Amino acid sequence: MKTFYNVSVKPKCRKRTGLTYSSYMYPSVNFRRCASHNKLISWPLSFIRLLFTCKFIMIVTILGLWVSRIMVAEAMPAHGGHTNCFTIYALNANGMVNPGKLAHINSVLTIRRPHIFVISETKTNVRIADKLPIHEYNIYEEVGKPAENHHIFKWGIAVGVRKDIQVARRITISSQTLAGRVIALDLVIGTNSGKGFLHRVIGAYAPWNPGGDGNSYWNDIAKLCQEETISWSLAGDLNATVSHTERASGGNDARLHFSHFLQSTRGRDLWSEKPERTREMDWTCRARRSENAGNIIDRVVISPTGFIDAEIAVADRSHDYVPMTDHRAIIATLFPISLSDHRNEMVIRNDMPFLNKNSQPRIKYPARRDKGKFDEYRERVDLRIQQLKLQDDDIRQKKSLELHGHR
DSSP: OOOOOOOOOOOOBOOOOSOOHHHHHOTTSOOOOBTTTOOOOOHHHHHHHHHHHHHHHHHHHHHHHHHHHHHHHHHSOOOTTBOOOEEEEEEEOSOSOOHHHHHHHHHHHHHHOOSEEEEEOOOOSSOOGGGSOTTTEEEEEEOOEEOTTSSSEEOOEEEEEETTSEEEEEOOOOOTTSTTTEEEEEEEEEOTTSEEEEEEEEEEEOOSOTTTTHHHHHHHHHHHHHSSSSEEEEEEEOOOOSSGGGOSSOOHHHHHHHHHHHHHHTOEETGGGOTTOOTTTSOSBOOTTOOSOOBOOEEEEEOSSSEEEEEEEEOOSGGGOOSSOSBOOEEEEEEEBOOTTOTTEEEOOTTSOOSOTTOOOOOOOOOGGGTHHHHHHHHHHHHHHHHHTOTTOOOOSHHHHHHHHHO
16 A cells, blocks of 8 residues: 655755845845745835835926916916906706705805806796805895786896905896896906906896897897996896707797897807807707707807906706706806906905905915015015114014014
8 A cells, every 4th residue: 555645845945144235124024036936025125116106206296287387377468457267157947946956056056156156037926045055145136027827927037146256236127128037237356456347247038039029138138238338248048049050940030139239249159159069069958858959048148358268168067967947057267357448447345255255365475577576575674673673682482583573
């Protein structure tokens, strides 16, 4: 009978008598070169290489961001009236009674935080400001008007202005064709010089059948835009197109009156400045449960002067969804600038919030072109020290340092 035994044979390794650099630097790690695979086991070195690689990538990234920021800052026009951009959010809500719809609209406004929002077709004779984020916005309303031979209400519009923007006044609307459809506000847009200029914002809901009083409607809107020599912007459901590619059929009368309005005011329709727009991708109104292309009838129009740049897009992110309406919201980003004559420039009032209410005065580091301010500051400090005779004082504690600093 034969007996078999399981024998495990370890590969023989060559012994090392002297201490190597690796064993001296990492005594807890057994560095050995095995004859079977001839490979150095050195995970600490690999980890260090990886760490240095990550640091190198991080340094290059930070350096690139810093250089790009300097290039963008130097590329900005050095205009005394330059301001930051502001955004306008416009939506035809098709009713503001359902609590679920109100919750979705509030959620969108909370996430996007536009500077101005225009919500048209509220279809209610009750004010809705207390149901919107009133703690963040000053809200102005036009309640709906009773529908003919029906118990419901039609039209209605609300315009919200974020509380860090100063509202100079609300324009009184005397025209009956604009009642329940239009809200006009004069805002004070701040500049980097600490001053501001007037800009008129008009929230509107235009009639879809301008064959009746539509001509009067657009004439009255044109008067609102032109009665003051200031820049203006018009936003909302304008129920009009400028091209046959924006609507499948119909709307010829509305297109005619709207085109006449653009010609008389020389207004810039932002959708017209986006030639790649399509009804399939950029529709703002589409029949419910329809998979076909819609219409582009929600628009933003701005004055021919008073803006560096402007753009418009459909608010089509996942958090922009609002139920129970056949419209999609639009979002416009405007870069206003004061007019060259500065006739409307004013000092911003301190008793009304304009800039971010949470912002505090802070030190602005001089730009590269303003390096002389360092010398000017040093000379003024030295002169102040000599006037107060502080050069011989002994400063040993934090209290004495703060005391001299305040002086």
